[in-house]
Amino acid sequence: MTKELHLAEHLEKSGIKVIETDLGDRIVQLAGCEAAHPTGPACHLTRHQISELFTKHFEKKVSDDPMELTRVMREEIASYISKAKVGITGANAIAACEGAVVIVHNEGNASKCAMLPDKHIIITTPEKVVPNLDEAVNVTKLQTYLSTGKIISSYINVITGPSYTADIEKQVYKGMHGPKEVVIIFVDDGRLEAADKEAQYCIGCGMCLLHCPTYNVIGPVFGTSGHMGGIGAYLEGSRGRIDEALKGGLFTCTSCGACVEVCPSRVDTKKGIISTRATAKKLKKRGTKEHESLIASVKNYDNPWQVPRRQKSKWSQGLRLKKKGAVLYFAGCSTSLLFPESAKRVVRVMRALGIEPAHLAQDERCCGSTVRKLGEELLAREKAESCFKDFKGAGAKTVVTSCPGCSSALNHYPELAKRYGVKVQHVSQFLDEHLDKSMCEPVKGFESVTFHDPCDLGRAQDLYEEPRRVLAKALGRAPIEMELSRTNSACCGSGSGVKSAYAGLAEAIGRDRIAMAKAAGAKVVVTSCPWCEQNLRECQGEAADVTVMDLVDVVERSLSETGVRRSGKRR
Ligand code: SF4
Ligand code: SF4
Incomplete structure (x- = not known):
């Protein structure tokens, strides 16, 4: 809280010396940099850097031995505390019934600040108030466990x-x-x-930061003072402080949802960021010029890639696809324009399985996925509803999408799917239902294959096993798993307009993901999203040593091995 208020700076300006007493916070104070984590503020600095910092500060050589570093700083902080008139602490929880403030810490500094000066000031926020001491202790246990992995902290002060x-x-x-x-x-x-108080359930444990792809690349630039990462931008946005949310990197979030998965308080930061973007739009606060162009392109061309609409259906020329049918293939803007061969492949595979898909050709619209994530709620819903009307007009009962962004965006409105009587499936779901193991022969030369879970497929639609089952049929065995997979999968870096506006950030995140694949021993990364495929390929540059492929590509190769693709469904 004191960081949110910039209290130290204000007090210093008033001539009051402020000494941070937590070792990490003191290091960061001397270094003049931002804290990197709420409970490990100096975790971005090495002991050698801290030794150099202390040598300068104490004007004498301080070795990089951690025990030496802690000793010299403990002595200095202790001498300041002994002279301090006022000790300031926060509160981890406040028990309303007992009127008790609970403070948890491991270093022992908060006890000294609370006990030794004549006056103890506790600066806190209303959401820290819980009904009673039992609840307050529960909160502190949660914080300790999630922050440090310990069951309980070294010290718990209860002050009444x-x-x-x-x-x-x-x-x-x-x-x-x-x-x-x-x-x-x-x-x-x-x-x-x-109006939205969910962000206030945050207990500041920092778990989300460990899993946030954006934070892991740009650090505290993402977030606000006192509240690092996406939760910072959301907390500001939920209080109507849109300019602060924008400064905190509101549009650098990839909407991957990894933070939501690990949050002990179940704060939906992804949803909060999207709704803050929507508020920003209503207030006519602009994101980036790239995002504005993308939104204009969806409005004008029905695709985010700023190309005339008719180009989207070029891939289907010569395939003699009907425009009406019970099963409709919705290729989506990105597959159609970035990977036209993948779209053709889906048609070939469906035909091989004995299913003749229909396709709307140049009447296929944008599903609205990206614009919804950028805060254009009305436009997104309008696009989704137009798609459903077209599906009904084409007589479709099942719509199969290549891009999980499309199926996720269309299924975001279950009432529309119900009203128009259409089921929308991602191609991995469709193949999971229709691809029989007997049709497949293991693809040769594909020994070390891993599957990258697209965020829009896994966390957004809970489709983790479907693509793996399909891949296992095509490979003849289960893919190898990266350390972070399924619900904990790492993001490719491309989502939510990040690739369009912050290409460097997207590629850095993508490189982290490729490194994870390599660490797992994979030579081939299979995914099932054109955005992931594009970014994971591009982030490797010319010297790519990991092949990135689409799931349907592997399936088609497997069907080719048995001749099913040429001769149709084998019974
Ligand atoms: S949002 Fe959740 S995970 Fe992140 S710091 Fe707050 S409580 Fe922890
Ligand atoms: S949704 Fe992903 S990128 Fe956005 S704040 Fe959460 S973890 Fe970070």
């Missing part, structure tokens, strides 16, 4: 008031061994009035 004694003539005298005065300041700052 100043230190006092009544040992002389049964009169109460305050300030015996501890402070005479304990003051609690609740900083609301728009919290109580916020």
